[in-house]
Amino acid sequence: xxxxxxxxxxxxxxxxxxxxxxxxxxxxxxxxxxxxxxxxxxxxxxxxxxxxxxxxxxxxxxxxxxxxxxxxxxxxxxxxxxxxxxxxxxxx
Amino acid sequence: xxxxxxxxxxxxxxxxxxxxxxxxxxxxxxxxxxxxxxxxxxxxxxxxxxxxxxxxxxxxxxxxxxxxxxxxxxxxxxxxxxxxxxxxxxxxxxxxxxxxxxxxxxxxxxxxxxxxxxxxxxxxxxxxxxxxxxxxxxxxxxxxxxxxxxxxxxxxxxxxxxxxxxxxxxxxxxxxxxxxxxxxxxxxxxxxxxxxxxxxxxxxxxxxxxxxxxxxxxxxxxxxxxxxxxxxxxxxxxxxxxxxxxxxxxxxxxxxxxxxxxxxxxxxxxxxxxxxxxxxxxxxxxxxxxxxxxxxxxxxxxxxxxxxxxxxxxxxxxxxxxxxxxxxxxxxxxxxxxxxxxxxxxxxxxxxxxxxxxxxxxxxxxxx
Numbered sequence: 001x002x003x004x005x006x007x008x009x010x011x012x013x014x015x016x017x018x019x020x021x022x023x024x025x026x027x028x029x030x031x032x033x034x035x036x037x038x039x040x041x042x043x044x045x046x047x048x049x050x051x052x053x054x055x056x057x058x059x060x061x062x063x064x065x066x067x068x069x070x071x072x073x074x075x076x077x078x079x080x081x082x083x084x085x086x087x088x089x090x091x092x
Numbered sequence: 093x094x095x096x097x098x099x100x101x102x103x104x105x106x107x108x109x110x111x112x113x114x115x116x117x118x119x120x121x122x123x124x125x126x127x128x129x130x131x132x133x134x135x136x137x138x139x140x141x142x143x144x145x146x147x148x149x150x151x152x153x154x155x156x157x158x159x160x161x162x163x164x165x166x167x168x169x170x171x172x173x174x175x176x177x178x179x180x181x182x183x184x185x186x187x188x189x190x191x192x193x194x195x196x197x198x199x200x201x202x203x204x205x206x207x208x209x210x211x212x213x214x215x216x217x218x219x220x221x222x223x224x225x226x227x228x229x230x231x232x233x234x235x236x237x238x239x240x241x242x243x244x245x246x247x248x249x250x251x252x253x254x255x256x257x258x259x260x261x262x263x264x265x266x267x268x269x270x271x272x273x274x275x276x277x278x279x280x281x282x283x284x285x286x287x288x289x290x291x292x293x294x295x296x297x298x299x300x301x302x303x304x305x306x307x308x309x310x311x312x313x314x315x316x317x318x319x320x321x322x323x324x325x326x327x328x329x330x331x332x333x334x335x336x337x338x339x340x341x342x343x344x345x346x347x348x349x350x351x352x353x354x355x356x357x358x359x360x361x362x363x364x365x366x367x368x369x370x371x372x373x374x375x376x377x378x379x380x381x382x383x384x385x386x387x388x389x390x391x392x393x394x395x396x397x398x399x400x401x402x403x404x405x406x407x408x409x410x411x412x413x414x415x416x417x418x419x420x421x422x423x424x425x426x427x428x429x430x431x432x433x434x435x436x437x438x439x440x441x442x443x444x445x446x447x448x449x450x451x452x453x454x455x456x457x458x459x460x
Contacts, residue, residue, distance in 0.1 A: 013239055013241075083311050
């Protein structure tokens with residue numbers, strides 16, 4: 001399944017950010033994902049307002065030393081993973 | 093001397109043993125706690141705060157049936173205030189729309205609804221209650237509420253022919269997650285085991301089904317499944333290891349490393365009314381008992397798998413061999429594996445054909 005770059009990723013119902021022992025985590029049914037650096041930057045932009053394309057552009061600026069294509073691939077891979085876990089939906 | 097254990101990640105709060113259902117596979121102990129001995133609201137508030145301070149992220153509100161507690165909305169509110177993610181593990185009874193809204197407003201994150209099958213008659217037989225219709229009503233209400241929803245189908249040899257229908261039910265609901273949970277043999281399930289255990293063939297077919305469903309529904313529904321390990325070659329890493337990740341509090345306040353631990357004789361359980369959660373987690377005799385490797389017998393003691401499966405399940409080892417420190421006899425390397433083989437050999441060959449005699453279920457009572 002390829003991700004529409006104009007869609008807006010949004011955290012699913014019952015999925016939210018939390019904090020545990022000083023670290024940001026993404027909480028969902030019976031599971032928690034530790035977030036830091038790039039993963040945290042991606043998840044905080046999954047607000048139903050940022051498009052996938054905007055998230056990619058913003059992170060490419062943030063991580064200007066990294067290859068832009070690698071940043072794009074990593075973001076798409078991570079969003080796909082979160083979607084498979086049903087932690088987010090892509091709003092058209 | 094065992095090193096300080098890692099922090100617990102989950103707290104299972106058995107709020108009560110009261111329940112309007114009488115499921116033939118219930119994991120509650122066969123000795124149920126009376127209502128008058130249940131922990132108060134205030135004590136649960138403190139337990140939630142202490143759990144969060146200890147590093148717990150996930151709270152399971154369960155029982156019996158947590159909906160029988162009239163203070164459930166306050167418990168949810170205080171758990172959220174303590175920074176816990178709140179999972180409600182429920183049968184969906186007793187509940188109406190007003191009360192469901194109350195629970196969601198209180199901050200409930202996740203509603204996990206149990207289902208005994210896809211067909212009303214058999215579902216009601218396995219729960220010993222006319223519960224199925226109410227569960228379908230609850231599914232309808234959940235479609236218009238903002239909360240994560242999981243459907244938990246409890247599987248055994250008498251309903252394994254309903255997998256397609258169960259999945260269809262799930263796809264027609266707002267569930268983002270489905271758990272296909274084969275019965276685990278503890279508590280009332282252990283008592284009814286001879287009527288519940290699937291054949292190896294049934295089990296393998298179900299696993300095939302789950303794998304296909306997982307693929308087909310990727311991105312739509314998160315499919316998870318749990319299998320009974322009697323047919324396995326190696327045991328499950330029960331609870332992620334004894335007292336490594338999870339703490340359970342019983343309705344009367346005893347702290348256990350799992351829901352079945354009270355079957356093991358000689359274990360002293362601390363009570364949250366007397367000790368803090370940290371004290372219990374770090375130094376309770378029961379929690380320390382099977383931590384690390386010093387308690388292991390051969391073959392576990394020198395087995396490469398010991399850091400993977402921790403020797404399997406202590407409660408199961410006790411239930412099947414009489415020795416809680418023995419290798420879980422489900423393991424093919426256990427000298428007592430023959431006991432499990434004998435149990436499997438006794439499973440009727442054609443389980444779905446209507447039995448000549450209706451199964452004589454042992455139904456759990458509702459404690460007063």
